[in-house]
Amino acid sequence: MNCFASGVLILSVAALAASCSRKPDSTALKPTAFGASIVESSGGKQFGQAGTPLPQPVVVQVNDEPGAAVTGALVEFAAAPGVTFDPVSALTDSSGQATTNVSLGGMAGRYQIAASTLDKTHKKVELKIEEIALGYQQTLGRRLNEQYCDRCHNAESTAERVSNYDNLEVKPHPFTEGETLDKLSDADLTAIITYGGPALNKSALMPAWGNTLKKTDVQALIAYIRAVSDPPSRSASAVFAKD
Ligand code: HEC
Known part of the structure; x- marks a missing residue:
């Protein structure tokens, strides 16, 4: 069951946010590589209706220092409560990319989405992407x-x-x-x-x-x-x- 479906059953935004952030898969995924930077490939600055999935997935890419794509790096997505990601974390694929489907919160406004990965020294490297929820x-x-x-x-x-x-x-x-x-x-x-x-x-x-x-x-x-x-x-x- 995805976050959205479980959220509908629980019928509580707070419980929804908690259940998503505690989803076990973020800890289960073991990175096999580490990058130096994380950049947006596509899916930023979309407009969607508040409380509904964005039309396009958000795709980010992890690169090493010279700028080559890194496979097997862990990417975690986070945002304000009410925003859900499917999945909330992923390992980058053979082109260095991680993809997630985003549902924005129920309030109209701008939502900041953070995509982060760890570098070789296990320091967090973060990318911020903005999406717009229309009322x-x-x-x-x-x-x-x-x-x-x-x-x-x-x-x-x-x-x-x-x-x-x-x-x-x-x-x-x-x-x-x-x-x-x-x-x-x-x-x-x-x-x-x-x-x-x-x-x-x-x-x-x-x-x-x-x-x-x-x-x-x-x-x-x-x-x-x-x-x-x-x-x-x-x-x-x-x-x-x-x-
Ligand atoms: C047939 C073409 C056409 C359609 C259809 C059209 N516009 Fe325009 N609109 C223009 C042009 C050309 C200008 C630039 C006028 C100028 O700078 O002298 C303009 C200018 C504007 C501006 C001023 C800002 C700007 O873009 O320069 C606004 C606001 C605007 N339109 C709103 C609308 C809205 C709202 C609609 C739909 C209900 C609409 N337009 C439909 C041709 C169109």
């Missing part, structure tokens, strides 16, 4: 973004959506781009989303959405834009880290 309103904003905004504001095409970004003479910014988005107040964001680019003396290639979206939809989009800002927005929500 209800922010998740609604994310869906509206995918439906109406992403095709211009996201330069990458997906299987479901062809990006229009390259066709635009004036380039919009991705909503993660905090440097730009955080300079705009909530009132500015409401104005440009409702009335289009000209409301802020910007290009009319940014359409007006006032006839398509309700006020609460615009608020949800703003909540989403603030939540995913990188660096974090001035109005950013809580950061959850292990003590």
